[in-house]
Amino acid sequence: MIKERVKMEVIGLEIPLISGNEDYTLAELISTYPLEDKDVIVIAETVVSKIEKNVILKNEITPSNEAMELSKKLGKEPEVVQVILDESNEIVKLGPNFIITETKHGFVCANSGVDESNTSKGIKPLPKNPDKSAEEIRMGIEKITGKKVGVIINDSMGRPFRKGSCGIAIGVSGVCGLWDRKGEKDLFGRELKTTEVGIADELAATASAVMGQSNEGIPLVIIRNAPVPFTNGTGKELIRKKEEDVFR
Amino acid sequence: MIKERVKMEVIGLEIPLISGNEDYTLAELISTYPLEDKDVIVIAETVVSKIEKNVILKNEITPSNEAMELSKKLGKEPEVVQVILDESNEIVKLGPNFIITETKHGFVCANSGVDESNTSKGIKPLPKNPDKSAEEIRMGIEKITGKKVGVIINDSMGRPFRKGSCGIAIGVSGVCGLWDRKGEKDLFGRELKTTEVGIADELAATASAVMGQSNEGIPLVIIRNAPVPFTNGTGKELIRKKEEDVFR
Secondary structure (H helix, E strand, O other): OOEEEEEEEEEEEEOOOOOOOOOOOHHHHHOOOOOOOOOEEEEEHHHHHHHOOOOEOHHHOOOOHHHHHHHHHHOOOHHHHHHHHHOEEEEEEEOOOOEEEEEOOOOEEEHHHOEOOOOOOOEEOOOOOHHHHHHHHHHHHHHHHOOOOEEEEEEEEOOOOEOOEEEEEEEEEOOOOOEEOOOOEOOOOOEOOOOEEOHHHHHHHHHHHHHOOOOOOOOEEEEEOOOOOOOOOOOHHHEOOHHHOOOO | OOEEEEEEEEEEEEOOOOOOOOOOOHHHHHOOOOOOOOOEEEEEHHHHHHHOOOOEOHHHOOOOHHHHHHHHHHOOOHHHHHHHHHOEEEEEEEOOOOEEEEEOOOOEEEHHHOEOOOOOOOEEOOOOOHHHHHHHHHHHHHHHHOOOOEEEEEEEEOOOOEOOEEEEEEEEEOOOOOEEOOOOEOOOOOEOOOOEEOHHHHHHHHHHHHHOOOOOOOOEEEEEOOOOOOOOOOOHHHEOOHHHOOOO
């Protein structure tokens, strides 16, 4: 009665702690694992930001008056607030103890995605250009291994309507981001109900379930045999423009 | 340098087409597959609704004046609009060709989750009580197989800020829904950045990536070796209350 149709593997990998002083690239590191064609490699944004030395030292920040005032409202350090503002296009929602911005990339999220848990040494924003980072890692891996893979950089973000964070794709290369299925038919020959699938977000969430948030130490996940198109996707195509969004 | 830490398997299964006249339960059907303890079984809501005979025949519906008027605005049949209204607590956003409601369950989604692609025979709402359905399926499987499993009922929904649909968990049983990680520490001994993880949504998205939306015919997915707690979760605990949501 029941038939196996797809078997996808999700392999969570431990890597050495990234300090930002590595003498190797992420592509070189990842290529030490036996990769296969059509593997989707999902990497936690924190690792990408660190290896790209995208960390701002606190003593290099001079908080503006706006940051000083917001700092009191939010209960956050003025330096952190300054980085949140620097990383944003605009404030989307501001509450007594939260700030939701649109980042310069276009993501709507808490604190511009700036990592505060890292503030002992410095403050860590999201990678500057996650699509470009994903592309570089993918090209590097292809050069070293000859394998055609997809790369997704993921982050955990909160959501309207739903409690709890969920992994999303902030950078994509070599694999579909937004899957347009318009014109395709369902099992009964009817037009599809859902015509656009956020497939890279679904794979990012898949990886997040394995990465965890705690002391798992698994910032790298290989998804093998994912039934998705290996096209030239981007993370950008998953962002809904402000003027097309009825919830902004 | 790189160490394998977790290997999660995601098995997409084909099942017989569900007509609504089955002489077996979903638990009986699923139990024909060799399940293991701690498998997470993800089932597409459409299959659950159909086997529960939760399909409304068009000729049994008398559209109200409100449904008739909305029908013109939305370009949808009055009968479909009536079911959308019947399934909702309130209209959250209404546009020229879309309607976003809060369903009676509390989900904020397009068309109250009502499936219109099914309108040749009838109109299919979401399962009436997805947590209860998940619980019944899980208990049935446990009775037949003796295995302790988790059950998630998933659906694909659109999202603010992000393009494309993404799988979410509308019903949960036997596995964690919202994972509270407050008080836990990261690798550096710091308090976690994200304290609540929508883990059942991440697993629902995992399954959706394998199920597809088209003629894949894979409404059932087994997730094996998922590194998540097998606690008494619900789908309800993933719903953010209206008064706690700054985007409503």
